[in-house]
Amino acid sequence: MEARRRICLTVAYDGTAYCGWQVQKNGNTIESELNRALSELTGEKIQVIGASRTDAGVHGLCNLAVFDTCFRIPAEKLPYALNQRLPEDIRVRESKEVAPDFHPRRCRSRKTYEYHILNAPFSNPVKRLYSYFTYAPLDVEKMRQAAAYLVGEHDFASFCSAGSQAETTVRTIYDLTVEKSGDEIVIRVTGSGFLYNMVRIIAGTLMEAGRGRMASEKMEEVLAAGNRTAAGPTAPACGLILTEICYERQENSDFFTNPA
């Protein structure tokens, strides 16, 4: 009998054409493409476990896909074999053997997302798929002031769309920055995990502050309300990109940190 190993893939994707990460009955997903390519390659029925179940239209540079296999191939050769079987908008960037108990959603991690905004009089066709365009001028300083209220451990119930299955709405944001370069604004947020649509609701609420439609100090009340209706709109998916996932090193395992 072949030895069974647990493999962790680092996967980058352009989410434009997909109904999100998670397998769905109707519509193509990143996960289903990976399952298909892995099953074809190994001859086993593979179902990967993802680190982040990104929504339809959201992009990823470093999501993780974990699976067990008896297929004999050095882990580091897998990207080459898989990329041949995957569409161009999904690329396996890395592959490692990991501890047999490693679960990419149950193990403690820090995830970083970026939300990209194009703030200009007119859209830019070559950036349109990877940023949210708004011509309404955004005041980055006001966005930063509002963002500061969200850093730390809080109940983020106001920043969670209906349909979440989370047991608790308490999360920790370690870092939340707003940077402007030319006509592009990038909101970068690192946290212990994120509720359903949390980053997009944060981005939508920060843009309300940036437009002057909400005072920056009001962010404290929004957070305290514990109610989705208190926050701003959910910003569109195309501006969101998962850029980094780091795991805590633990004893009795050889997890990597920063697999991207």
Add this chain to the structure above:
Amino acid sequence: MEARRRICLTVAYDGTAYCGWQVQKNGNTIESELNRALSELTGEKIQVIGASRTDAGVHGLCNLAVFDTCFRIPAEKLPYALNQRLPEDIRVRESKEVAPDFHPRRCRSRKTYEYHILNAPFSNPVKRLYSYFTYAPLDVEKMRQAAAYLVGEHDFASFCSAGSQAETTVRTIYDLTVEKSGDEIVIRVTGSGFLYNMVRIIAGTLMEAGRGRMASEKMEEVLAAGNRTAAGPTAPACGLILTEICYERQENSDFFTNPA
């Protein structure tokens, strides 16, 4: 009778889905989309004159489209009216009335193109449409050394694909830089004008030098040969983007410089 005016549009586009700028019998082009939108709006039969007839798959941030019209609308309102009638991958960014004798290809100008290369072990899905991916490591210093031979006035016959209708193959390159940031290399070239495929052949030849398949000093011979076969391959279209066009100010006209 209405006053006839000459209008100059600044146009950005994602070239991925188009057969290039210039109207063609078979296939959609940027120019034909602009002609359609302008004709619909004005009720006149409009045929624009472009500053740069970019190839299929090449992108542009600031190409110019010049036309005459009797349609009464302030020039600065045109982008709003036109963008509603254009697909998302084409945007009119600016519109100005110009001198009636302004011709965007006959008037002296400086054009800047960038060629974007993703040099990494694996492709990046969110950059794939706007850069050329190669895993072969490129030595930027060797590319710079090779690039230095091309700056100045030269006969660029070696860097011109068959099918060119140019009267002379002499052109001036004012500036040619190679910059690396992370896994992205950008070749930026500013010149008095470019022959058919010239920037893509320069990029292809610089990559030969960067890979060590051609000594940087050999660029002098390549230039002297006056023969397309002496240079490297034509780099793929997706990496190329027209980023700037500047016109010389002239007496008796009110041309702008740097319309982007």
